[in-house]
Amino acid sequence: xxxxxxxxxxxxxxxxxxHAFKEVLGKPTVPLWHKDHDLQGVDAVILPxxxxxxxxxxxxxxxxxxxxxxxxxxxxxxxxxxxxxxxxFQVLLELELLPGAMLRNKNLKFLCRHVSIKVENxxxxxxxxxxxxxxxxxxxxxxxxxxxxxPETLKAIEDGGQVAFRYCEPDGSLSEASNVNGSLHSIAGLxxxxxxVCGLMPHPERASEKILGSEDGRFILESLxxxx
Amino acid sequence: MKVRILVSFKDSVLDPQGQTVRNALxxxxxxxxxxxxxxxxxxxxxxxxxxxxxxxxxxxxxxKVLANPIIEKYTWSVxxx
Numbered sequence: 001x002x003x004x005x006x007x008x009x010x011x012x013x014x015x016x017x018x019h020a021f022k023e024v025l026g027k028p029t030v031p032l033w034h035k036d037h038d039l040q041g042v043d044a045v046i047l048p049x050x051x052x053x054x055x056x057x058x059x060x061x062x063x064x065x066x067x068x069x070x071x072x073x074x075x076x077x078x079x080x081x082x083x084x085x086x087x088x089f090q091v092l093l094e095l096e097l098l099p100g101a102m103l104r105n106k107n108l109k110f111l112c113r114h115v116s117i118k119v120e121n122x123x124x125x126x127x128x129x130x131x132x133x134x135x136x137x138x139x140x141x142x143x144x145x146x147x148x149x150x151p152e153t154l155k156a157i158e159d160g161g162q163v164a165f166r167y168c169e170p171d172g173s174l175s176e177a178s179n180v181n182g183s184l185h186s187i188a189g190l191x192x193x194x195x196x197v198c199g200l201m202p203h204p205e206r207a208s209e210k211i212l213g214s215e216d217g218r219f220i221l222e223s224l225x226x227x228x
Numbered sequence: 229m230k231v232r233i234l235v236s237f238k239d240s241v242l243d244p245q246g247q248t249v250r251n252a253l254x255x256x257x258x259x260x261x262x263x264x265x266x267x268x269x270x271x272x273x274x275x276x277x278x279x280x281x282x283x284x285x286x287x288x289x290x291x292k293v294l295a296n297p298i299i300e301k302y303t304w305s306v307x308x309x
Binding site: 094100106 | 242248296299
């Protein structure tokens with residue numbers, strides 16, 4: 001088993017993510033350079049958090065045209081797993097591997113804090129180690145995490161069980177206050193129809209060791225590893 | 229040829245930055261301001277392209293790269309021949 005983490009110019013959670021998979025979970029993990037056309041035979045691709053290409057134009061908009069994204073597209077089309085974290089989620093939206101788009105947070109502030117998210121769909125390869133409705137404590141750090149999709153797309157997402165995570169109160173209830181960035185339907189993470197592409201704004205790699213204040217991110221990282 | 233492309237949020241999409249700018253103008257006493265939408269401007273120099281070719285090229289670039297059609301719309305015009 002081998003996991004690949006894509007390095008874009010401006011990624012800043014790339015080595016945290018490699019650390020989480022390699023050192024914390026003990027799985028072989030390699031960096032994948034965005035300019036290459038080589039996925040090095042990995043079994044899962046992670047698009048990490050950060051500010052690829054300085055967030056110029058729109059978050060994730062330029063990274064989408066990176067040479068390696070052609071291979072990532074083909075990899076995803078074959079049903080192989082792709083996980084996008086924060087900026088990686090934004091890249092997946094721009095790539096149209098997941099539906100919708102991101103707007104600036106509702107209060108126009110960069111939000112960097114721990115939040116509660118609820119596992120909405122526990123039957124995915126990214127959530128299988130968690131229970132339905134389980135509340136995870138995982139940090140967010142973003143400016144553009146206000147999820148938007150047109151009404152008909154939103155309905156299809158809900159009907160298809162494609163909402164993986166929602167922002168919630170620590171007891172799992174939904175509220176306007178806990179929906180920190182203003183996302184439609186409190187959406188914090190999505191999965192595609194085929195179930196092999198997942199994107200979420202919270203950073204599971206930043207909640208993978210006790211010393212970081214939470215280990216809840218491991219439910220997500222370990223679910224993926226277990227599914228390989 | 230030089231073209232100018234204006235990208236802004238669709239009317240159905242909230243524009244919190246535009247609202248904040250509008251509120252700032254209200255605070256300064258510009259009560260005539262009813263609504264304000266913020267957008268982006270791109271001025272693009274094109275070489276070896278006539279108007280007919282630009283009619284095809286500009287919308288393609290705008291919808292593929294400059295604007296995200298899920299949340300944004302665009303208009304464009306030729307500003308220099």
